[in-house]
Amino acid sequence: MPTEKAQAKYRQIAEHLRRGILEGEYPAGQPLPSEEVLAKQFGVTRPTVRQGIAELRAAGMVEVMMGRGMFVRSPHTRPSLTRPRGVRRDADGRYVEADGLRWTDAEGVAITRTDAPVALADLLRIPPGEPMLTYDALQTADHGRLRQLHRTYVPFSVLVGTKYEEEPPPPAPALYTALAELGQALHFTEHVRTRMPLPDQANALRLPDGVPMLHILRTTLNTQDKPLALEEFHLPGDDLELSYPLR
Numbered sequence: 001m002p003t004e005k006a007q008a009k010y011r012q013i014a015e016h017l018r019r020g021i022l023e024g025e026y027p028a029g030q031p032l033p034s035e036e037v038l039a040k041q042f043g044v045t046r047p048t049v050r051q052g053i054a055e056l057r058a059a060g061m062v063e064v065m066m067g068r069g070m071f072v073r074s075p076h077t078r079p080s081l082t083r084p085r086g087v088r089r090d091a092d093g094r095y096v097e098a099d100g101l102r103w104t105d106a107e108g109v110a111i112t113r114t115d116a117p118v119a120l121a122d123l124l125r126i127p128p129g130e131p132m133l134t135y136d137a138l139q140t141a142d143h144g145r146l147r148q149l150h151r152t153y154v155p156f157s158v159l160v161g162t163k164y165e166e167e168p169p170p171p172a173p174a175l176y177t178a179l180a181e182l183g184q185a186l187h188f189t190e191h192v193r194t195r196m197p198l199p200d201q202a203n204a205l206r207l208p209d210g211v212p213m214l215h216i217l218r219t220t221l222n223t224q225d226k227p228l229a230l231e232e233f234h235l236p237g238d239d240l241e242l243s244y245p246l247r
Contacts (some may be wrong), residue, residue, distance in 0.1 A: 009044045013052030016042075021061055021072050028074035032062065035070075051209060057238055058210030064239070079241045081146075085216075086245065087176065087188050095176035095186075101146065103139040109171055110136045116155065123219060124155055124227045131156045135171035138204050147205050149234040158228050172231050176220065179229070184222045190244075191217040194237050205236050212237040 007015075020026045033041070038049045053070060056062035063073045065080055086098035097103075114134045121128040135152040152171045159165055162182055169178045176186055194212045197205065205213060216233040 009042055010048050010051035011055070013038055013042055013044070013049055014055040017052070017056060018059075018061065021056075026072045028072050029077065030072055031068075032070040032072065054208035054210045057208065058212070080239045082241050082243050084243045084245075085190060087173065087186075093177070093180075095173045095180075097173065101141040103141050103148070103150075106138045106140050106144075106147075108137070111168060111171075112136075114153075116153075120153060120230060123217065124153070124230055126155050126157060126227075133159075133168055137171065147236070149201060149204055149232075151232040153230040153232075154228075172220070172229065175229060179220070179222075184228060186228070187221055187223075189219050189221065192242065197234070201234055205234065207236055207238070214240065214242070216242075 017026070017032060026032055032053075035046045035049045035053075038044075038052075039046050042049070053062060053064070057064065061073055062070055063077065063080075064070050071077075083101075084098040087095050088098055090096050112134050114132050115129045116124065116126055116132050118128045120132075121130065124132075133152075133154045133156070135154075137150050139148050139150050140146060150172075152175060154169060154175065159169070164178070169175055179186060193215050195215050197207055197211075197213045201207075201213065202209075202211075207213065214233075214235040214237045216231075216235070218231040218233070219227050220229040220231075221227055
């Protein structure tokens with residue numbers, strides 16, 4: 001048992017397991033003691049154990065497999081979920097996500113009018129401050145097991161001269177069909193990076209402390225490479241990989 005009395009309990013747990021992993025007590029690919037066992041060993045609650053495990057997950061030393069437990073990460077371990085990225089058209093002509101998941105808006109879509117900040121204006125090739133329609137949704141799939149934050153931006157200038165000057169278009173992916181019906185032929189680009197979530201994002205995505213998220217920006221363009229819309233996706237980044245076809 002650790003002897004540092006001043007050290008927080010969750011850090012004691014993390015250090016105890018870290019030493020066991022580095023010294024070979026817990027080999028790569030093998031399970032760690034359960035939350036219940038660790039809670040009894042350290043005289044703490046299970047949330048405290050999870051906080052310690054979160055430190056090791058953030059360091060890339062541990063992975064948690066749904067329904068199976070906690071394991072020492074092996075360099076050869078595959079993520080529990082691989083999501084193909086891309087947009088395709090189904091037999092009915094609708095645009096759908098390549099991963100085939102059916103996402104449900106958990107809290108409804110919030111629609112607001114915003115002014116384009118510099119960074120987004122650059123991606124959309126519009127003047128900073130141009131008004132945009134912004135759609136925000138927390139989405140779930142697979143009976144709530146999968147979660148993502150999805151935001152869609154549509155510049156007002158894209159809607160000038162269309163029926164959507166009077167009524168807002170639907171958010172993506174239905175937005176793609178609406179743009180196609182206006183005569184636009186579409187293609188897409190995505191930019192992917194990782195970053196640590198803000199507190200409200202971590203709460204919405206149910207991310208443990210120390211776990212990063214994937215931040216994806218998708219631009220919808222027409223045949224002249226003019227950006228028509230921009231989407232932001234925030235996804236849990238702990239046990240997920242994204243797959244892209246190369247053409």
